[in-house]
Amino acid sequence: MMPEISRFFGVIITMYWNDHNPPHFHAKYGEHEMLIGLNGVVIEGKIPRRALSMVLEWLALHRDELLENWTRCKERKPLLNIEPLD
DSSP states (O other), X not given: OOOEEEEETTEEEEOOTTOXXXXXXXXXXXXXXXXXXXXXXXXXXXXXXXXXXXHHXXXXXXXXXXXXXXXXXXXXXXXXXOOOOO
């Protein structure tokens, strides 16, 4: 089970507590999923281009909150919800 931290336009954003470096999050859209570094680099996977552009726009707005959640993951603390893209 991955804690959901945001959801917008069919995209679900999650983080694992036991995930590996580099700091990243998971973006799921339908049957597609990808891992995206907090630096905006796609680590693995693929989602449709339109969904990816929304995820990257959301990342640019919430990078600090994502970094805080990454730290919370490492400390096994509850993750904070992050505002969706609107």
